[in-house]
Amino acid sequence: MLRLHSYWRSSAVYRVRIALNLKGLDYEQVTHDLRTDQQSAPSYKAINPQGLVPALDDGDHILTQSVAILEWLEETHPNPPLLPKNAIDRASVRALVFAVTSDIHPLNNLRILKYLKSEFGADQTALDAWAVRWISSGFDAIEELIGRHGKGFAFGDMPTLADCCLIPQVLNAQRVNLDLTPWPLIRAVNQACLDLPAFARAHPQHQPDADPPVDA
Template identity: 90%
Template sequence: MLRLHSYWRSSAVYRVRIALNLKGLDYETVGHDLRTDQQSTPAYKAINPQGLVPALDDGDHILTQSVAILEWLEETHPNPPLLPKAPIDRAHVRALVSAVVADIHPLNNLRIQKYLKAEFGADQAALDAWCRRWIASGFDAIEELIGRHGAGFAFGDRPTLADCCLVPQVLNAGRVNLDLAPWPLIRAVNQACLDLPAFARAQPQHQPDADPPADA
């Protein structure tokens, strides 16, 4: 049984959950609440020295960094494939992945927001505006790339690693009240993905370590 070290709201973990579900792999979730710095404990840093989620334990090895985990899953469990066959097409998918995980997400994740708040006195409105700025910039480029290469999904007519990364970022955009009207292709891809059970089951609110509903 694979063991996924997680925080339910983490978009990096969300990417991995989607891929695990698409591959049809069973896994156990171990939650670490980033809001209370559970990822910084000595016990967790013995698992992942970076003190970040996700980490994936296959019983013999512990893998870290979401993209490395996604690539490992693709190499060790190639069906169904989440990368196209042609090298040039793989490069296009990896470019879409990088547009999210290298250009958008690092500027908006929780530890950056904590730093902006602590060091510069940013309130929630300022933090949300900061996030909207960088998500919008990235979405402008991704919308263009989907227009070039998409055919129902971010690349082509079936889910790839690009969709595994894009869908969590769309959720993050909603959390900071970013109006998605300027990006109809991203909206359509996101909906096509969420219509698939593998994506729907991976949503944060369905995870065992999720907060209970507000009206529970």
């Protein structure tokens, strides 16, 4: 059984859960609470020297970096495909993947926000404004790319690795109360994906280690 080193709220782990669910693969999750810095414990760094979730243990190997894991899943479990058949289309999907995973998410990661707080005195309002700034410019470009390539999903008419990465980023945007009105195509793709069981089951709130909903 695949073992996913995880934390319910991590958007990088959420990407991998979506892909595992779309591929119909069983997995167990081992949680590392980012709020208490468990990802930095020597026992976890022995698994992932970067001290980041996710890591995926296939029984023989430990894989790290969510996009590397997504690509490995695609290569080892090609059905259903999450990348298109031809090279130019695959490049377009990967451009969407990296727009999220290289250019939006790293700027808003926990360790960056902690550093802005401790070294530059940023308060929560400033941190939220920082996140909104980088998510917004990223979403402007992604909206344009979906306009070029999307037919119901971020690329084409079936979920791809682009959706695996975009939908967790939309949730991150909602967490900082970013109004999604300027990006109707992203909102439509988000809804189309969340209507699919593979995405819904992967949602952070449905994970075993999730906090109870605030109004529960």
